[in-house]
Amino acid sequence: MVNTSIPTVDLSPFFNERDEDGRKKVTEIITHACSEYGFFQIVNHGVPLSLMNKALELSKTFFEYSEEEKLKSSPNDGTPLPAGYNVQPKNSADKNEYLLMFPPGSNFNVYPNDPQDFRKVMEEIFSHFTKVAFLVEIIVNDCLGLPPKFLEEYNNDRSWDFMVALRYFPATEKENNGISEHQDGNCITFVFQDKEGLEVLKNGVWIPVLPIEGSLIVNIADVIQVLSNNKFKSATHRVVRPEGTTRHSFAFFNNIEGNKWVEPLPQFTKEIGEPAKYKGFFYKDYQMLRMRNKTHPPSNPEDIIHITHYAIP
Numbered sequence: 432m433v434n435t436s437i438p439t440v441d442l443s444p445f446f447n448e449r450d451e452d453g454r455k456k457v458t459e460i461i462t463h464a465c466s467e468y469g470f471f472q473i474v475n476h477g478v479p480l481s482l483m484n485k486a487l488e489l490s491k492t493f494f495e496y497s498e499e500e501k502l503k504s505s506p507n508d509g510t511p512l513p514a515g516y517n518v519q520p521k522n523s524a525d526k527n528e529y530l531l532m533f534p535p536g537s538n539f540n541v542y543p544n545d546p547q548d549f550r551k552v553m554e555e556i557f558s559h560f561t562k563v564a565f566l567v568e569i570i571v572n573d574c575l576g577l578p579p580k581f582l583e584e585y586n587n588d589r590s591w592d593f594m595v596a597l598r599y600f601p602a603t604e605k606e607n608n609g610i611s612e613h614q615d616g617n618c619i620t621f622v623f624q625d626k627e628g629l630e631v632l633k634n635g636v637w638i639p640v641l642p643i644e645g646s647l648i649v650n651i652a653d654v655i656q657v658l659s660n661n662k663f664k665s666a667t668h669r670v671v672r673p674e675g676t677t678r679h680s681f682a683f684f685n686n687i688e689g690n691k692w693v694e695p696l697p698q699f700t701k702e703i704g705e706p707a708k709y710k711g712f713f714y715k716d717y718q719m720l721r722m723r724n725k726t727h728p729p730s731n732p733e734d735i736i737h738i739t740h741y742a743i744p
């Protein structure tokens with residue numbers, strides 16, 4: 432039988448020191464999920480439900496403002512990613528608008544003044560996501576059998592993390608693409624959505640990820656796939672817009688710093704007699720190429736840069 436949902440794991444054993452068995456079980460489920468899907472959902476992760484709901488509510492209020500009002504929060508020039516309010520370029524196949532934020536305190540951030548508390552709530556949820564990402568990274572480190580603290584020490588600079596509040600326009604009769612199929616370029620992504628739309632590709636079948644109240648969807652991304660030499664998957668996913676209604680979501684991207692060198696680790700290559708499946712690269716070069724996909728969407732989909740750009744045939 433085809434499994435039609437992605438695994439859901441309860442992280443509470445990680446908040447209860449005595450529950451070692453529970454932690455072991457979680458680690459097993461996540462190892463399986465990361466090798467099979469690259470996706471899973473987590474519950475009891477420590478982000479308060481009330482804060483998630485508040486963030487969604489404020490983002491809905493903001494996106495309902497006039498174009499003129501929203502454009503007041505347009506990004507400044509010269510930022511590594513466009514922090515602030517953006518609409519996808521007209522010729523993009525992706526049909527959404529979004530507000531992008533770097534970590535609280537970053538000089539790049541551009542917040543709207545209204546609605547009230549917008550900045551405070553976004554900074555609060557950002558800080559929560561940073562903590563959950565730290566925990567998930569420890570678990571993934573363990574799942575990969577890496578030396579304790581390996582990923583923590585490698586990914587030790589939080590300045591390239593970012594979060595996006597998204598609004599998707601209702602699907603039309605002719606087309607319903609919200610975000611075309613892609614893999615995320617960073618390390619680990621979290622998503623939560625107010626209604627369905629996110630789909631994950633597994634064995635050629637698109638599996639819808641249905642919203643579970645309070646859960647976070649976790650997505651293994653390209654950096655982990657490269658480090659693990661494809662042991663863990665950076666899953667292909669997309670967003671299909673529902674009809675007759677807007678869809679809102681948040682995506683948080685735990686990301687390494689741009690000067691980090693990314694290549695398959697010896698534990699997954701030399702030490703086990705496997706050839707490396709990727710050449711090494713500086714993360715900032717990859718992020719720049721991916722950014723160009725967004726700002727200047729190529730008319731030929733084959734020209735979109737993916738991690739396969741660095742693959743060794």
Ligand SMILES: O=C(O)CCC(=O)C(=O)O
Nearest residue numbers: 597622624629670680682
């Ligand atoms: O909106 C979503 O559910 C997912 C967004 C996403 O995949 C992305 O921003 O990379």
Ligand SMILES: [Fe+2]
Nearest residue numbers: 613614615668
């Ligand atoms: Fe994504």
